[in-house]
Structure formats: C-alpha cells, structure tokens
Amino acid sequence: MSAHPDEDEFAPTTTPGYKIGAAKSVEEYANLDAEDESLARWKASLGILPGAAAAPASGPQVTVISLELASDTLPGGKTLMMNVQDPAAIAALKKNPFTIKEGVEYNVRVTFKVNHGICSGVRYMQVVKRSGIKVDKMEQMLGSYGVHPKGEAYVKNFEPEESPSGMLARSGTYNVRSRVLDDDGHVYADWEWSFKLAKEWE
Known part of the structure; x- marks a missing residue:
C-alpha cells in the first residue's frame, strides 16, 4: 500500500482518561480472576479456556477476508463483495x-479471522472523498476477539445506513480508503476502492 500524508484522518476516537491496559498472553487471560463466573463466560466466548495452551504465533494476528455491502433492494438477494485478500481484485x-x-438502505459487513492471541478494540474505519475532498468518515467498533473455538471466521454486521440521493450525489466517483486496526494501533488491513451512485443497481 502507498504511504499517505493524511494519517490524521484515521486517528481512532478515544475516550478522555481511558488508558489501554498492557497486552496479556492467552494463558494470563485464562488465569485472570478465575473465580468470576461472568468473566469466565466472556473469556469462553473468546475461546479462552482455563489450562488451554496458546497456539503458536505465526503470521498476522488478524486476517481481514472480505467487506460486503448488503441490501434488500439488490437483485437476486446478492451482495457487493470485495475480497480484501486479492490485491488484483x-x-x-x-x-x-x-x-x-x-x-x-444497506448495511456493511466485515468477515475476518483471528489467527492467534487476543486482539482488543478491533475497529473498521473508512474515509470517503470526492474530488479530493472528504465527504464522510465511518468508524465502527468490531470488538475484542480471540481465536474462534471452531477455527472459523467472524462476521460483523454494521447498523443499516441509507445511500445518498439526488443529482449532486450522483455526480462523480467516490474514493474510499478502508482500514481495520485495534486499540494498540496494529493495522490489519488497509486498502482503497471506489463507488459511484446511480438511479439503479448495475
């Protein structure tokens, strides 16, 4: 990916006074407050089980697989999908x-896989520009995750939104830069794509 001078546009929203805790291993999380039942249920949802050995860390911690746009108005119940793992696409x-x-009305969904460890505060961000001018910024929290207990990918659906309308909205192409990162500033995916608005789906 190319370097960008506008990194400030991707500064995540922060809460004043909130400090990110030190990263812990899977074993440390498994043994943390072992007597707390609600915490034990939360850890189990992340695939953290008492006495479980962590999988060896290799490759990226998180792999972003795809970004999809779904709408009931799309012909044949299809979605518009981009394969984030395919640079040519x-x-x-x-x-x-x-x-x-x-x-x-449409909604966006992200499919991703946690390969090892625990990642906290994973979020999706995008900046939309038209003719070089920023017209929109989206930031969606995906959450905190461990390796899926069944080794599967996670799918996160965002709240529905409505696409703009009108002649002005239909003029020109919208350029988007998307990024998936976590609370520690690790960037798991960073890519660019474009869309245009029209009276009908094509």
Whole structure:
C-alpha cells in the first residue's frame, strides 16, 4: 500500500482518561480472576479456556477476508463483495467502481479471522472523498476477539445506513480508503476502492 500524508484522518476516537491496559498472553487471560463466573463466560466466548495452551504465533494476528455491502433492494438477494485478500481484485475496484443505487438502505459487513492471541478494540474505519475532498468518515467498533473455538471466521454486521440521493450525489466517483486496526494501533488491513451512485443497481 502507498504511504499517505493524511494519517490524521484515521486517528481512532478515544475516550478522555481511558488508558489501554498492557497486552496479556492467552494463558494470563485464562488465569485472570478465575473465580468470576461472568468473566469466565466472556473469556469462553473468546475461546479462552482455563489450562488451554496458546497456539503458536505465526503470521498476522488478524486476517481481514472480505467487506460486503448488503441490501434488500439488490437483485437476486446478492451482495457487493470485495475480497480484501486479492490485491488484483482490489485494484480493479479502484478503476471500475461499484455502482450503488441512490436512496436505499444497506448495511456493511466485515468477515475476518483471528489467527492467534487476543486482539482488543478491533475497529473498521473508512474515509470517503470526492474530488479530493472528504465527504464522510465511518468508524465502527468490531470488538475484542480471540481465536474462534471452531477455527472459523467472524462476521460483523454494521447498523443499516441509507445511500445518498439526488443529482449532486450522483455526480462523480467516490474514493474510499478502508482500514481495520485495534486499540494498540496494529493495522490489519488497509486498502482503497471506489463507488459511484446511480438511479439503479448495475
């Protein structure tokens, strides 16, 4: 990915006075407050079980698999999906933008996999520009995760939104930079794509 001078646009929202705790290993989390039943249930939901050995750490901690746009108005119940793991497909989307129907409700979903350890405060961010001017910024918290107990990917659905409408909205192409990162500032994915608005889906 190319370097960008506008890194400040991706500064995550922070709560004044909140300090991120020191990172802990899976074993440390497993033994932390072992007598607390509600905490034990939360840890189990992250795949942290007492006495469980951590999988050897190799490769990226989090792999972002895909970003999808879903809408009941899309023909045939399809979704618009980008494979984040395919650089050629992402490059093609920047040159040949998605077409999104104006004035419809849609929601975004991210599919990702935790490969090892515990990641806290994972979030999705995107900055949308048209003609080089920022027109929108989205920040969605995905949450904290450990390796899925069944080794599967996680799917996070965002709250529904409505696409802009009107002649002004339909003029030009919107350029998007997307990023998935965590509370510690680790960036797991960073990619660019484009979309345009039209009267109908294409």
